[in-house]
Amino acid sequence: xxxxxxxxxxxxxxxxxxxxxxxxxxxxxxxxxxxxxxxxxxxxxxxxxxxxxxxxxxxxxxxxxxxxxxxx
Numbered sequence: 001x002x003x004x005x006x007x008x009x010x011x012x013x014x015x016x017x018x019x020x021x022x023x024x025x026x027x028x029x030x031x032x033x034x035x036x037x038x039x040x041x042x043x044x045x046x047x048x049x050x051x052x053x054x055x056x057x058x059x060x061x062x063x064x065x066x067x068x069x070x071x072x
Contacts, residue, residue: 008032013052016040020052028052 008021008031017034033046040046045053 010034011056014045016046018046018052020056023051028056 008019010017010019012018013020016037019031019034020028021031023029028051030046030048030050030052032048033040035041035046044050
């Protein structure tokens with residue numbers, strides 16, 4: 001049986017890989033940070049539930065297939 005729970009995606013945010021999900025209010029929330037630097041886990045902006053500052057946009061690259069996610 002598959003877990004139908006929280007759906008999340010990944011993006012580079014302030015130089016770190018962050019898994020995020022879209023909240024009911026339309027904002028993006030941190031689910032989990034992926035880093036080898038233990039100091040990153042202590043930063044408030046990477047704590048689960050924190051709002052990602054900026055908006056996540058999607059752009060189709062020139063090859064027409066890959067999608068690049070970025071924050072504005």
